[in-house]
Each structure stands twice: as C-alpha cells, then as structure tokens.
Amino acid sequence: MNIVVLVKQVFDTEAKIVIGADGKIDDSNVTLIMNPYDENAMEEALLLKEKFGGEVIAVSVGAAKAQETLRTALAMGADRAVLVSDSAIQPASDDFAAAQALAKAVSELKPDIILTGRVAIDYGSKIAGRVAEILGIPHVNTITKLEVEGDNAVATREIDGGSEVIEVPLPAVFSAQKSLNNPRYPTVAGIMKAKKKELKTLTLADLGLDATVTGKMQIVGYSLPAGRKGGRVIPGEPAQAAAELARLLRAEAKII
Amino acid sequence: MNVTRELYWNIQGEWLIYPLFLLSLAIFGYGVYKRYSLWRLGQPANRNDRMWARLKSVFDYILTHRKILRERQPGVMHLLIFWGMVFLFLGTVVVGLKADMGIDIMYGGFYLYFESLALNLFGLGALVGLGIALYRRYLRKTDGLDNQFDDGVILILLTVIIITGFVLQGIRIVATHDQWAAWSPLGNLIGQLFAGMSPAGLSITHRILWWFHLALAFGFIAYLPYSKLFHIALSPVNIYFRSLAPKGSLSYINMEDEDAETFGVAKLEEFTWKDLMDADACIRCGRCQNNCPAYLSGKPLSPKQLIQDLKKHMTEKGEIILAERQTVIQKGLQHGGSHGEAAAGSEAADAGLVGQVYQEDTLWACTTCRSCMEQCPVFIEHVPKLVDMRRNQVLMESNFPSEAQIAFRNMENNGNPWGIGWQTRGDWAQELGVKTFEEEPDAEYLYWPGCSGAFDARNKKVTAALVKLMQAAGLKFAILGNDEKCCGDSARRLGNEYLYYSLAQENIETMKGYGVKKIITQCPHCLNTLKNDYPQLGGDFEVIHHTELLANLLQEGKLRPTRPLQATVTYHDSCYLGRYNDIFAQPREVLQTAGAKLVEMERHHEKSFCCGAGGGRMWLEEKTGQRINEMRTEQAIACAADVVGTACPFCLTMLSDGIKVKEVDLKALDLAEILAQSI
Numbered sequence: 001m002n003i004v005v006l007v008k009q010v011f012d013t014e015a016k017i018v019i020g021a022d023g024k025i026d027d028s029n030v031t032l033i034m035n036p037y038d039e040n041a042m043e044e045a046l047l048l049k050e051k052f053g054g055e056v057i058a059v060s061v062g063a064a065k066a067q068e069t070l071r072t073a074l075a076m077g078a079d080r081a082v083l084v085s086d087s088a089i090q091p092a093s094d095d096f097a098a099a100q101a102l103a104k105a106v107s108e109l110k111p112d113i114i115l116t117g118r119v120a121i122d123y124g125s126k127i128a129g130r131v132a133e134i135l136g137i138p139h140v141n142t143i144t145k146l147e148v149e150g151d152n153a154v155a156t157r158e159i160d161g162g163s164e165v166i167e168v169p170l171p172a173v174f175s176a177q178k179s180l181n182n183p184r185y186p187t188v189a190g191i192m193k194a195k196k197k198e199l200k201t202l203t204l205a206d207l208g209l210d211a212t213v214t215g216k217m218q219i220v221g222y223s224l225p226a227g228r229k230g231g232r233v234i235p236g237e238p239a240q241a242a243a244e245l246a247r248l249l250r251a252e253a254k255i256i
Numbered sequence: 257m258n259v260t261r262e263l264y265w266n267i268q269g270e271w272l273i274y275p276l277f278l279l280s281l282a283i284f285g286y287g288v289y290k291r292y293s294l295w296r297l298g299q300p301a302n303r304n305d306r307m308w309a310r311l312k313s314v315f316d317y318i319l320t321h322r323k324i325l326r327e328r329q330p331g332v333m334h335l336l337i338f339w340g341m342v343f344l345f346l347g348t349v350v351v352g353l354k355a356d357m358g359i360d361i362m363y364g365g366f367y368l369y370f371e372s373l374a375l376n377l378f379g380l381g382a383l384v385g386l387g388i389a390l391y392r393r394y395l396r397k398t399d400g401l402d403n404q405f406d407d408g409v410i411l412i413l414l415t416v417i418i419i420t421g422f423v424l425q426g427i428r429i430v431a432t433h434d435q436w437a438a439w440s441p442l443g444n445l446i447g448q449l450f451a452g453m454s455p456a457g458l459s460i461t462h463r464i465l466w467w468f469h470l471a472l473a474f475g476f477i478a479y480l481p482y483s484k485l486f487h488i489a490l491s492p493v494n495i496y497f498r499s500l501a502p503k504g505s506l507s508y509i510n511m512e513d514e515d516a517e518t519f520g521v522a523k524l525e526e527f528t529w530k531d532l533m534d535a536d537a538c539i540r541c542g543r544c545q546n547n548c549p550a551y552l553s554g555k556p557l558s559p560k561q562l563i564q565d566l567k568k569h570m571t572e573k574g575e576i577i578l579a580e581r582q583t584v585i586q587k588g589l590q591h592g593g594s595h596g597e598a599a600a601g602s603e604a605a606d607a608g609l610v611g612q613v614y615q616e617d618t619l620w621a622c623t624t625c626r627s628c629m630e631q632c633p634v635f636i637e638h639v640p641k642l643v644d645m646r647r648n649q650v651l652m653e654s655n656f657p658s659e660a661q662i663a664f665r666n667m668e669n670n671g672n673p674w675g676i677g678w679q680t681r682g683d684w685a686q687e688l689g690v691k692t693f694e695e696e697p698d699a700e701y702l703y704w705p706g707c708s709g710a711f712d713a714r715n716k717k718v719t720a721a722l723v724k725l726m727q728a729a730g731l732k733f734a735i736l737g738n739d740e741k742c743c744g745d746s747a748r749r750l751g752n753e754y755l756y757y758s759l760a761q762e763n764i765e766t767m768k769g770y771g772v773k774k775i776i777t778q779c780p781h782c783l784n785t786l787k788n789d790y791p792q793l794g795g796d797f798e799v800i801h802h803t804e805l806l807a808n809l810l811q812e813g814k815l816r817p818t819r820p821l822q823a824t825v826t827y828h829d830s831c832y833l834g835r836y837n838d839i840f841a842q843p844r845e846v847l848q849t850a851g852a853k854l855v856e857m858e859r860h861h862e863k864s865f866c867c868g869a870g871g872g873r874m875w876l877e878e879k880t881g882q883r884i885n886e887m888r889t890e891q892a893i894a895c896a897a898d899v900v901g902t903a904c905p906f907c908l909t910m911l912s913d914g915i916k917v918k919e920v921d922l923k924a925l926d927l928a929e930i931l932a933q934s935i
Binding site: 012014015016029031033182184185186187188189190191192 | 511514519650651652653654656658661664665669670675676677678679680754
C-alpha cells in the first residue's frame, strides 16, 4: 500500500509575528514546525504501513527550509520525501497554486491513500479538498478513525454533535482530526536514519507545470491586529459601579 | 613466667585443618569466580583512576562506619558485629602466626590485654550486636527487612561460632586451671558451668566442640560468596569502585557518534560491570526504600527491589548466557573454529529489562532525588540505572508517558517546558532594569533565572526579589534574555539525551560567545546541569546558586538586614541543592542572618524529602498513590513554622500547591523573597 502524506511547515503556535521592512511577515526569527494536524496524518500513515506494508512518502510544497519538516516526517518513519519548491508560488497562503503543485506531484506517486491534516494552523488552509478535486477522487475530512479493507476505506468523520461513517473506494484523500491518534515522537535511530533517506526537491518545471498555476491571488498587504488593551476597573459602591458599567457598555462599547 | 596458653590443647590430628581450610577456600574461590563471571557480562566502565582517593574512601567508610551509623540502632548493631568479628579474626591470625609461621607474639601483656581481654570484650560485643539483629528481624519485625532463609542462617551461624568459641575457652580454662582466667572474663564465666565435669568429660566435650567450631568457621568461609555474607568481601570492593564523578552528573553519551547503534540500557549486558556488581553488593538493608519518596507514597518503585530484581535477573539470565557462550566455544572448537553459530541465542538470553524485569511505571516513578544513593552504605548507584533505562525507552523505543512528549516538544520549539514563546523569555527584565549581555558585555556575572524564573508567574516574584538584592549589593550582572534556553535538566533526567544535548550545546555556545565566566542560577536544577553536566560538553563555567551568593554577600557585609524577621521558618532542602551539591549550610545561614527562627522538619539535610518534581516528574502526572508534595507539606506543617523556605522553583511550586490543598496558614517563600523582606 502506497501512502502519501501532505505535510506543511508552519509557524510555531507561540511564534511572535513580526512584519519586516519589506511589508511582509518576517520569518527569520520564527520557530518552524510541522503542522500539528499533519503529524496526525503522518502517524496514521505509519500505522497503516505497519499493518499492510508498503511505502509512506511525505510531500510538501514550500520554501527550501521546508526540508526540515520533511526530515521530521522521515524521522517519524516516512520512507522518502518530495518537496516542491519554486519561487513562483507563495505556498503559505496561495492554496490554489499549492494544491495544483501537490496534486501533480502526488499523481506521479500513484498512492492508494493520501493523508493530510484537516487544516493548516497558519493560514487556515484546507488543502485536502482541493487536491482531491483536482485528482478527481473522493475526500473525507476531519476523520477520527480510518479502517482499510481491500480497495475500500471506512472513515469516521467528526460532524456537529456527532460523527458520520463514510465508505469510499480507494484511492482517496483523508484529512486528519487531532483525535485520530497520538503522533509518535521520533527515536534517535529514526533521526539518524532520516539524514540518509531520499529527499527530492522539484520545481514547477520538473513537474511539467508552468506559471499558469500561480497568480490567482495577490497579497496586497499585511497588518498586525491592534494590541490588546488592559482591563478597566470601575471604582465605587456596587450599585453605582454597575450603573456606570451599564452606561459605558451603551455609550462607549455600544454593545447593549 | 610464661604468660600464654598452650596451642591446640587437647587436640590431636590438627594437621586436618590445612586440607579443610584449602577445601573451604576452593569453594569460596569458585563462588567468587561465578559471580565475577556474571559481572563481566557488563560493559566497560573506568573505575580505576585515583587509586589513593579510592583506598582512602574504603578505609574511611568502613573503619568509621560513618554512613552505617546514620541509622542509630542498626548502625550500632553492625558496628558491634563488625569490630567483634574483626578482633576475633585477628586473634585467630595471631594463633596462626605462631602455629604455622613460628612468629610468636602470643605472650605477656599482648596475650593478656589483646588475645584474652580484648577478644573477650569484642566477642561479647558481637554477641550483643547479633542479639539486636535477631531482635530487629524476628521480634520487632522491623519495616523494610524482608526476612529470607539466608538471613536466619547467617545470624545463627555467627552466634554459634562465637558461643562455641567461648565455651571452648571456658572448658580449657577449667580443665587446665588457667591462672590467667581472670583476663578472659566471659570465657571464665562460661567455664564455671563445666566446673563439676570430670576431666574425661571435659576432654571429650572440648574435642567435639573444637572440631564443630572449626567446621562452622570454615563453613562460614565457604558459604560467604553464596550468601549475603558476601558483603564482607564485596562492600569494600564496591566502595573502592564507587563513582568519583560529581554526584549530579550522568554518564556521557556521544550524540554525534553516527555509528552508535543503541542508546541507554535495554538488556542486562548493556549495564556496566559496576552496575552488575552493585546488584551483588546489596545486602537488602532497606535504607534506600525507607527514604524513597516514590516508595513511601505508594508508587511502583522500590530502590531495594530494583537492585534485588536486577540480581535475580543477572543470576538467571547471566547463567544462561554464560552457558550458551560455553557451548558456542565448544562447538567452535569441534567445527574448526567457525563462528557462524555464535549469533544464535535463546529466547531467555534475548530477554530485555523493561516489561520483563521491570514495569514501565517503575522507571517513570523516580524523582531522581538521590536519597537512595545517599543512604546506601555501599554506594550502590540506583538513579543512573533508572536513567539509563529511561534513555533506552526514549531514544530507541519512543516509549514514555505522553505528558513527557508535550514537555519535550515545548523544549524543542520554544526552549522551555511550558512552550511559552521563546521571544518573550526576557520580558520580565524590562520592568526591573536588568540588561542583557549583549547590552552589557562587561558584566561580571551571568544571572540565569531559568525557565521558571523567566516564565512562571509565581517564580517571577522570586526573580524580582533576587534582582533587587543583587542590585542592592552592587553586583555587576547581566542576563542572556531571549538567548537563554532550558538548561536541559528535565530532558536529561527523563532520558531524552538527544534533546538535552541540543539545548546544552546551544547554551554553551551562547555563553562562550559572550565570554561568560561566572554564573548565578536561581534554580538548583540549572545549577546542577550547568555545573556538573555541561563540563562533559566542554562548558566549563564557575556556577553558583543564589543561596550561595546571598550567604556570601551577607558575610561580606554587602547586604545588611535592617528589619529582622519575626517569623519561624523551616527550610526545605532541595535535592539538587543539598544531596547533589552539598549546599546545606548557606541557605540556613541566610535565614538566620535575616533574623528568622529556624526549625527543622523531621527529614532534613541528607535525609530531606523530595517535593516530587525532580527527574522531570514536574511535567508528568502523579496518578498512583499519595501525592509526594502533599506528604512534604504535611511534614512542614508538623514543625509548626510560619514559613517554609525554599530555594528551588519546583519545590516552591510543589509546596505552594500542597499548602493550597491542605488549606493551612503556612506560607511558602523562596529564600531570596524572605531576605528581601528584611533588607
């Protein structure tokens, strides 16, 4: 069974976002990690491999430093990795271009199962649906359980107030919810081995794609949210203070 | 007049002693060789350096009984038996010198004072010691003494050997009308019991008893390596080979070694020979267990059982491995030396430790408080064994409590166990006007607040107090700010040597980059890691803890308390400050100089009780048994103090939590906070 896992390198959740002199987000001082939901996807792929055998290939689209994230995937147990890296795409935010590139890279690997996280925590992108659409195969999102039998898979997905069990023919794309599993912590042996595993870097041209896959979206500018203001304490007797609070909520905050 | 006694009085055929002695020596030698072969299954460890220091330590600890006497009753018991047996042995040597080598010193004053009087008194002492031992084991049924068959055999064997010796002396005194009888008061007294017996009766009783006594004494020698008597030979050896490395360091692993196939200890043979020798050196006295916070709080860990299980496993599995090796060698010889079969091992020979000898939970229950090692009279190294097994579980098996994974990730991504953004580490300093080394490269000291001091709300108050004191004393210090990372203590003690290595490397590089020489740490864990672990990676700095600094500043008069505290304070010794780094006096000096009335908890100094957070347990859940921090809080409450003084952020957190649960009027404060109140 061949399994492709789409992983994305994202900012650490605690990263301090700074806009650089060029008006873009400055990532030079930021800790970069594997998108946490993609770790669940990786874990599921490794569990499937342990059960059915085959190969697990981690695929990412991103800047050259996304190689580090792929090395983490290799350390967890992926057999090899592919990075699509091209200055023509803004993979962090341009889902359209990223999906095109990923779909092309994936289709050449002929996987039975494609797994990825349900959402990327940086730009909130949900790449699974796009990739499935381009490849013309089924897609089940936010899965909490995955069972494979022959050419079919039965996935349980989280929906509002319950869960839904869906059977799909393979190949198909699944996106992982946190509760799918507990991602493993790489062993040192895994980290050592990962250094020697194959990690291929491809450009759009290598995939036979041209610049038409990009350019659907243009980022005009970035700005940081306004800083949080401290709370305000209204002094005085309870009744007085409550009256003042009500007045402020009406007059200043305009919410009642 | 010749003041002595006749050798071999009433005995014929004494030449039989020699073949019997050789036989007992042969049995003894075979037994020692068997155990030695088992130890040799272990990995190399260099314990041959500093011979004089080692020899000195053997004599020091054995002759003075310094550690053994820490427990009064069993200490005195052992002291009496030990010196009694030593004197009786020396008395026999004196006889041997005369009988076999013609060196006669057995006359005159020496005969009277030593060979007669001293031996009588020390023999009596040994009997008293044996009496205490029998009482402790079989009448009082002391906690932690698990009586085995061997224990009883040995106590009775020793008692009978000594009593028969006295009876033999008594009969000889009565039968020969020994004029020096008064010099052997106990022998003489016993002899009076036989005063009415006929000369023939005395003679035959004496002869039978004499051979019986001899058989028991030789039996003692032969039985030694097969029983717990082995400790007589092994304790000095184990003390000789004890670790002379700083107490706080763990064995070095080269994480850059690309050829390393395995890390930590998964199997018996991966322990060092010294680890295996430890297993045989244990005499099951139970002091480790009686001071183990994990054991006392009902966790599935007893340091005593840990060592005993290792001994059992070594005996069983080791024998199988040795037998298999023997077969392989024989087969190899028969087949002209082919090594093909050498690889095939039986299932028993492949057995691992975790899951088969030890439960997983046992490994993770240890707080690495080191009390077991501190109490052990023969310097058995419990904690390194547990950490070595943790290392294997983390680095090779990726098998550890899931809470640890969160802490590991946080340390990897943000350089602190809480996972708070690393770019906010230095924020606390802005309000207090503390500069970074980048801003003030000439600072004399690097002040290392540690993760707790930089991120934890409660401990940031300690940081503020300490900064205030250092500023008041006019100290030139700076911080690393956002460049500081977790020291790696928790990672290392949880077995994640890889993560520790990367954190330590970065810190050492940063500090070297700024030319840091002297470091003040706020946390004993940082102190221990920077001081005792970092030298292994080339980080040699002068590291002191804030309590040492404050004690110095007070002594030099750079800090002068003006408002003496009117409070009773009990000081809780942090494991990594006290037991690991011998800092017991300075914190107490600080408290006393601040005007506090100092009271001690029941367990203090070397016997201090862990708060429960060491060894990375700060980041793990405590699911079984009593909570260790609540037990320690109860001990603090019991001594009726107003304040429990701490010098460690983990202890402060754990005790504060304990106080909240117990809802008592007790405050937990760091020493810096207490001192700051009086300045």
